[in-house]
Amino acid sequence: MLGFKNVVGVDIGSSLIKLAQLSQSSGKIRLEKVGVVDNPVSNFRTTGRTMSTHAVSHAIRHSLKKSRIKVRDAVSSLSGSFIIIQYFKFPPLSGKELENAVKLEAERVMGGELNGMETDFQILPQNQKEAKGQQVLFVAVPKEMVQQRMEILQQAGLNPIGIDIDCLALANCFLRLKNLASEEDVMVLNLGARLINLGILGKESLYFVRDISLDLKAPLNLKEKIMLDRTVEEIHRSVHYYEGRARGNKVARVFLTGGGTVASEISDLFSNALGLPVEKWNPLEDLEFDPGKLGYEFKKDKGYLLAIAIGLGLREK
DSSP: OOSGGGEEEEEEOSSEEEEEEEEEETTEEEEEEEEEEEOSSTTGGGSOSOSOSHHHHHHHHHHHHHTTOOOOEEEEEEOSTTOEEEEEEESSOOHHHHHHHHHHHHHHHHGGGGGGEEEEEEEEOOOSTTOOSEEEEEEEEEHHHHHHHHHHHHHTTOEEEEEEEHHHHHHHHHHHHOOOOTTOEEEEEEEOSSEEEEEEEETTEEEEEEEEEOOOSSOOOTTSHHHHHHHHHHHHHHHHHHHHHHTTOOEEEEEEESGGGOSTTHHHHHHHHHTSOEEEOOGGGGSEEOGGGSOTTOOGGGGGGOHHHHHHHTOOO
């Protein structure tokens, strides 16, 4: 039995807070309730780790009430320049051997900084026929950031059962909802107000994730050529790294989601800059939902905002 029937995904973005509660019946995933509210803390993602949590908690509590979300188990996520994502390669190992190998490699890379971090790792699928060994995705998040996020949720009256990172929640949403052709690698970009979450995925497989942080003093505006060029440069770096490691696998097309996707010309701008087919992806196109039950203020085009919240809500306990 999947665990997301009574879980709310809480995506606290730089400018908006998004909530999503889902259910599943007869193999079909359904969006039951949704909440979208302004984040009262300006530039939340880059404000730092010392901000007051009360205003954000109050906004979440208000949104829970307004959207009639009564479940209290919650999953949220973190992102930004404080998050460390590394890729390790090991010979075939299992169990405790692999845990020890990851720990030793993390200590080599991060040194004493590791002591202040919450860490986790995941074995990545191989996407080359003759690959040997294991590719491991390693993630480290400052303990104080995890504690702060848990406090925000608790002050909002929620019970935090998991803290993820945005780019993995994005990948989870896409892989659970989108039916890709076999042997096709795609890139998914979540265009936020200050950050871009990037994932390179295959059919039912995650290969590469990262956050693109441009240290912006104003919201991301991809219509500005200098901003688009900086973004595309970072995307190219990610694609080259992935394709070099994948030994022949190529990114075939790009999907765009997030609030920055709404502008009509965004797909063409990215397609011309990247030299790849680009299409917008609204997660609501791959979900069942009753518009009348989501509130009169919620329109379908706001589905672009929900990929991370939905990905969190789809997590299994």
